[in-house]
Amino acid sequence: MTExxxxxxxxxxxxxxxxxxxxxxxxxxxxxxxxxxPLVAPGMPVVLYAIAGVVAALVFLLSLLAHEVSHAVVAQRNGLAVEGITLWLFGGVASLRGEPASPGADLRIAGVGPLVSAVLGVVFLGAAAMAGLAGAAQLLVAALGWLGVINFVLAVFNLIPAAPLDGGRVLRAALWRWSGDRQRAAIIAAGAGRVFGFVLIGLGLAQVVFFRGFSGLWLALIGWFLVNAAGAEQQYAAGQQALAGIRVSDVMSADPVTAAPDLPVQQLLDRYVMHHRFSTFPLLGADGRLAGLVTLDRIRQVPSDSRASMRLLDVACPPDEVPAAGVEEPLADLLPRMAGCADGRAVVLDGARQVVGIVSPSDISRAVQGPRYHPA
Structure with missing residues (x-):
């Protein structure tokens, strides 16, 4: 989801x-x-209802944020980098770079979100009860009570065993531990997500047609999102299966053309792009180590009148954000990291941390489409 x-x-x-x-x-x-x-706290001015509604909505967004932050923190503690958290129409999403290393890590990352939502539900309901006993305004009690209930609903809904919901991740972790096959477990969990999504679509449309309940459109929209998200996860897991046994060295473009970080953008276009059929250029410092990665997509964003003075280092993806892999690393392990500012590319490093190759999306596509690689 775009921020x-x-x-x-x-x-x-x-x-x-x-x-x-x-x-x-x-x-x-x-x-x-x-x-x-107005039903639970009648007789108040409309503006107070509106203000309370806005405040409750914003506090609910903070609850969603707490849910996603818990995923991110536990993911970091289990060795995964977190690219960011984005709040959007259907709640929130924490974008992780890579996959959990074990079923246990997968379970911890998935399970903490619903747990946090359930705890928040208890806190808000407890606060509503205490506010009521203290004689606080009915509107405050109603808002706190609603926040408690909605957080419980969020926790329960997310525990449904259907990817991409947290419950689907829990199901994946359980199947992974039982079978030892992470990708097969992911395909099954995503399949459950598609089934659940179609059920929601059917229920939502039935509500609209037979009961004229137009809130069913929202239910159908959620189902449509789940069907598409689960389908994307199925395709991703299937691609991971297709890459099983393939090493990074089997698909990489070896000995890439490199450039100096201080080289002006225009000189790269004149000296390199015009004479080589490459779209990606690692930048190497004086010590031979990676200083950044430049792609043609990033260069195209530089105004033409600035290309003579702007250095490659100024437009490059920083070295700590460039996905990197070892020569013998399984390609399936690299794939989840190939995102971010490197435009889907990754550099391949040898034991001395020298750049010896590049992996691009086209390299991945060739690996998936046909059995042209035969790892020893």
């Missing part, structure tokens, strides 16, 4: 929001201000 607004960092993780998150705020605010709050 529209960057909100900052929590626990070292970049946090952002997509513009579609505004739909959550509007839907919750209208639903509470025009529906629930």
């Amino acid at each position: 529209t607004v960057r909100l900052g960092r929590i626990a070292g993780v970049r946090v952002g929001a997509n513009w579609s998150v505004l739909a959550i705020v509007v839907l919750i605010t209208v639903g509470l201000a025009a529906g629930r709050f």
Whole structure:
């Protein structure tokens, strides 16, 4: 999910929001201000209902953020890098770089989110009960009670064993531990996600047709998202299966053309791009180590009148953000890391941390499409 607004960092993780998150705020605010709050706390001015609705919606977004931050923190503790967290129309997503190393790590990362939501549910319901006993305003009690219930709903819904929900990850971890085959477990969990998504679509459309309940459209929309997300996970897992037994050295483009970090962008175009059929150039420092990675896509973003003065280092993907792999590393292990500013590329390093090759999306495609590699 694309980040529209960057909100900052929590626990070292970049946090952002997509513009579609505004739909959550509007839907919750209208639903509470025009529906629930006037019923449980009647006789108050409309503006107070609206303010309480907005505040409740924003606190709910913070609850979603806490859910995702818990995933990110546990992922980091289990050796995974976290690219960022994005809040959007259907909640939030923590983007992890790579896959858990074991079923136990997979289970811990998946399970902590619903656990945090359940704890928040207890906290908010407890606060609502204490506020009620203390004689606080009915509107405050109603808002706290709603936040408690909605966090419990979030926890329970996420525990449904259907990827990409957290429960689907738990199912994947259990199947992985039982069978020893991570990719097969992922395919089964994603298949369950597609089935569940189609069920939600059917229930939502039935609600619209037979009961004229237009909230069924929202249910169908959630189902449609699950079907598509689960389908993408199935394809990814199938691709991982196809790469089984293939090493990075089997697919990499060896001995890539390199450039100096201080070289102007225009000179790269004149000296290298015009004479080589490459679209990716590692930048090497004086010590021969990787100083960055430049792709034609990044160069195209440089205005033509700035190319003579701007250095390659100024437009390169920083070395600590470039995916790197060893020569003998399984290609399937590298694939999840091939994202970010390197435009889907990765560098291959030898034992001395020298660049000896590049892996590109086209290299991956050739590996998946045909059995042209025969690892020893």
